[in-house]
Amino acid sequence: MHLSEHSLRQLDETYLDSLEEKALRALSVKLLDDLKEARDRLNQGPENSSRPPSSRVPWERKSGGGQTDEDVADSGFEPEPAEAPPAKTPPAEAQSARKAGKQPGAPGRGRTQVLHAHEECSHYPEVCAGCGRPLESAGAVAYTGFQAVDPHWGDPAQPGLTRWVVDHRYYEISCTCGHRTRAVAGQGVVDPLLAGIELSEWRLVGQGWRR
Numbered sequence: 001m002h003l004s005e006h007s008l009r010q011l012d013e014t015y016l017d018s019l020e021e022k023a024l025r026a027l028s029v030k031l032l033d034d035l036k037e038a039r040d041r042l043n044q045g046p047e048n049s050s051r052p053p054s055s056r057v058p059w060e061r062k063s064g065g066g067q068t069d070e071d072v073a074d075s076g077f078e079p080e081p082a083e084a085p086p087a088k089t090p091p092a093e094a095q096s097a098r099k100a101g102k103q104p105g106a107p108g109r110g111r112t113q114v115l116h117a118h119e120e121c122s123h124y125p126e127v128c129a130g131c132g133r134p135l136e137s138a139g140a141v142a143y144t145g146f147q148a149v150d151p152h153w154g155d156p157a158q159p160g161l162t163r164w165v166v167d168h169r170y171y172e173i174s175c176t177c178g179h180r181t182r183a184v185a186g187q188g189v190v191d192p193l194l195a196g197i198e199l200s201e202w203r204l205v206g207q208g209w210r211r
């Protein structure tokens with residue numbers, strides 16, 4: 001996909017009218033590519049998909065929502081015998097009264113520890129997703145970010161293995177054409193000092209742990 005959701009939602013007839021022919025042609029190619037890719041995904045059914053059966057959503061499965069033999073074989077689990085009696089069944093009211101997951105009114109839980117970042121890594125969009133002009137980072141505004149933690153072999157002052165925390169910041173830049181382009185994880189320019197870091201996904205654990 002060339003265009004992010006954020007960029008696509010900004011495009012309208014007025015914007016397309018404002019573009020010069022060359023920019024409009026370049027944008028048309030991107031739109032066409034994205035449309036074909038979206039159509040391919042839309043037309044991809046269980047029969048022509050390479051996805052395993054267990055990854056299908058329930059309504060794509062063959063036996064009315066239940067597991068097929070193929071699904072069971074794929075998941076690697078043996079089904080329990082159907083005639084096995086339930087050990088102890090709580091009353092029906094108790095079962096229906098409590099829903100799975102967080103109960104209403106229960107205090108929320110989240111990651112409470114704020115990690116001290118050792119460095120910051122800024123991500124800027126390189127070119128305007130609308131007209132294709134190169135973008136300057138001068139007027140960039142951070143719109144989101146996340147922390148990644150990597151192993152770090154200590155220096156003489158702090159020997160041993162420590163965790164190295166990087167604050168990743170993602171920026172949005174407004175172009176003179178009016179389009180606002182956002183750097184997306186896995187794309188865009190990374191600070192030259194940290195050019196070795198490639199982002200494949202949003203994560204807390206940095207890629208150093210995978211080596």
Ligand SMILES: [Zn+2]
Nearest residue numbers: 128131175177
């Ligand atoms: Zn532009």
